[in-house]
Amino acid sequence: MLSAYRPIDCDLHPMVPGMQALTPYMDEFWRDQVTERGITTLDSQSWPIRSPKTIRQDWRGPNGRGAETVGQLQRQSLDRLGTAAGILNPLYGVQLVFNEDMAVAFTRALNDWTRAEWLDRDDRLRASIVLPLQSVEASVAEIERLAGDARFVQVLALVMGENPLGRRQYWPIFEACVRHGLPLGIHAGSAYRHPQTSVGWTSWYLEEYAANQQGFQSTLASLLTEGAFAKYPALKVVLLESGVTWLPSFLWRLQKTWKGVRFEIPWVDRLPAEIIRDQVRLTVQPLDAPEEGNTVERIIDHFRSEEMLLWASDWPHWQFDGDAAIPPGIPERLLPKLMRDNALATYQRLREGAVA
Amino acid sequence: MAKIIVAPVSDLPPGGRRLVEAEGKRIVVFNLGGEFFALSDRCPHQGGSLCAGLVSGHVESSTPGEYRYSRRGEMVRCPWHYWEFDIRTGKSWFDPKRVQLRQYPAHVEPGAALVEGPYLAETFAVRVEDSYVVVEA
Numbered sequence: 001m002l003s004a005y006r007p008i009d010c011d012l013h014p015m016v017p018g019m020q021a022l023t024p025y026m027d028e029f030w031r032d033q034v035t036e037r038g039i040t041t042l043d044s045q046s047w048p049i050r051s052p053k054t055i056r057q058d059w060r061g062p063n064g065r066g067a068e069t070v071g072q073l074q075r076q077s078l079d080r081l082g083t084a085a086g087i088l089n090p091l092y093g094v095q096l097v098f099n100e101d102m103a104v105a106f107t108r109a110l111n112d113w114t115r116a117e118w119l120d121r122d123d124r125l126r127a128s129i130v131l132p133l134q135s136v137e138a139s140v141a142e143i144e145r146l147a148g149d150a151r152f153v154q155v156l157a158l159v160m161g162e163n164p165l166g167r168r169q170y171w172p173i174f175e176a177c178v179r180h181g182l183p184l185g186i187h188a189g190s191a192y193r194h195p196q197t198s199v200g201w202t203s204w205y206l207e208e209y210a211a212n213q214q215g216f217q218s219t220l221a222s223l224l225t226e227g228a229f230a231k232y233p234a235l236k237v238v239l240l241e242s243g244v245t246w247l248p249s250f251l252w253r254l255q256k257t258w259k260g261v262r263f264e265i266p267w268v269d270r271l272p273a274e275i276i277r278d279q280v281r282l283t284v285q286p287l288d289a290p291e292e293g294n295t296v297e298r299i300i301d302h303f304r305s306e307e308m309l310l311w312a313s314d315w316p317h318w319q320f321d322g323d324a325a326i327p328p329g330i331p332e333r334l335l336p337k338l339m340r341d342n343a344l345a346t347y348q349r350l351r352e353g354a355v356a
Numbered sequence: 357m358a359k360i361i362v363a364p365v366s367d368l369p370p371g372g373r374r375l376v377e378a379e380g381k382r383i384v385v386f387n388l389g390g391e392f393f394a395l396s397d398r399c400p401h402q403g404g405s406l407c408a409g410l411v412s413g414h415v416e417s418s419t420p421g422e423y424r425y426s427r428r429g430e431m432v433r434c435p436w437h438y439w440e441f442d443i444r445t446g447k448s449w450f451d452p453k454r455v456q457l458r459q460y461p462a463h464v465e466p467g468a469a470l471v472e473g474p475y476l477a478e479t480f481a482v483r484v485e486d487s488y489v490v491v492e493a
Binding site for chain 1: 418
């Protein structure tokens with residue numbers, strides 16, 4: 001039973017039933033706009049609700065949807081697994097909206113929906129502040145609007161946005177994160193400002209799913225090279241649903257080349273892998289490794305750190321069956337850190353908020 | 357330890373460099389403003405010749421976007437993968453403890469002190485009235 005670890009679930013996805021669920025959290029203008037324009041949903045066509053991966057089959061309601069209520073989360077995950085605390089990362093297409101004013105209105109509504117319909121209904125829950133990254137100014141304002149509520153423990157961006165996330169235009173956001181003790185959560189997914197791969201648009205679900213790894217690599221390289229980690233050494237970055245095993249080989253290449261061209265980026269004044277070890281964390285669901293033998297243990301050895309991995313169930317995405325919420329192959333001695341201690345070390349507000 | 361006569365001082369002006377091979381070693385000698393430094397010519401990474409490398413300055417930064425440039429002409433980069441080494445110490449910048457070039461003592465001696473000894477200067481005659489760059493290897 002996982003409850004012995006008093007686990008902290010770092011990646012839960014409440015799913016908005018439709019735009020009508022968000023309109024109570026909009027002002028009159030945008031509420032009417034949603035109705036008048038017939039905006040029914042922001043579900044992305046790239047990740048269809050009916051796709052097997054999107055919602056585990058036995059977690060779907062009669063209408064095929066799921067993850068729409070706290071009750072479902074409690075029954076399907078929190079209570080079954082004995083979760084002590086869980087972090088909600090809503091994914092609802094608000095990042096895809098091009099109209100900046102509309103994007104801000106919808107994102108604010110999403111965050112307020114999360115607070116009223118989830119955080120207020122279960123003390124174990126915490127959440128990310130979804131950022132309207134269409135505007136840096138609006139993103140900072142959204143952080144300032146919600147940071148007073150200590151149940152918001154992180155901010156949330158998609159890994160493939162308008163520009164590489166380390167670009168200095170985004171730094172006011174990182175400054176706000178540090179000011180309020182909020183890690184920067186970066187989740188798989190695209191705002192579709194560019195093709196999801198650097199060689200062009202993908203044709204298939206599978207192709208796009210696998211492309212996220214490239215997005216994470218490029219985003220991490222951007223944060224490092226632009227100097228975001230150097231400028232904000234207190235900033236923690238959490239990669240969500242990123243996969244894990246690509247990191248050591250990617251860092252090996254990055255660090256090897258840095259030895260030759262580090263004069264380009266003199267603010268990176270120590271080994272890139274050390275910086276990443278200090279400031280970056282990854283969630284382990286899904287864990288992209290074979291189950292045989294000690295493969296996973298050997299990969300974790302490559303990290304040269306036992307502090308970097310955070311447990312997540314990724315509810316309601318179909319990553320495991322039954323209650324097998326810990327990916328197989330992780331050595332048992334690491335579980336206390338993986339399931340709880342690493343999350344507490346990463347999330348200042350979890351530590352201060354007296355998690356059960 | 358052998359004394360290698362590298363060149364007459366007048367042939368190795370400030371900013372200059374000279375490769376010498378002796379005793380089975382390849383050694384590159386730099387003149388930094390009148391001071392001479394001798395280093396193994398073999399990059400510890402994969403063996404590139406430092407003598408063929410770009411000589412540049414040192415850049416540091418205390419904050420992103422700031423480039424503090426100093427010590428022009430005192431850093432050499434391997435031509436193969438651009439690893440940079442401090443000519444004064446032979447140490448790499450990124451891992452000075454583990455990655456470094458071997459240093460050899462280098463200094464100037466008058467020709468009069470050299471003509472009598474069992475010294476190596478195979479390609480040129482040593483003249484009593486000149487001074488020479490000498491490396492002990």
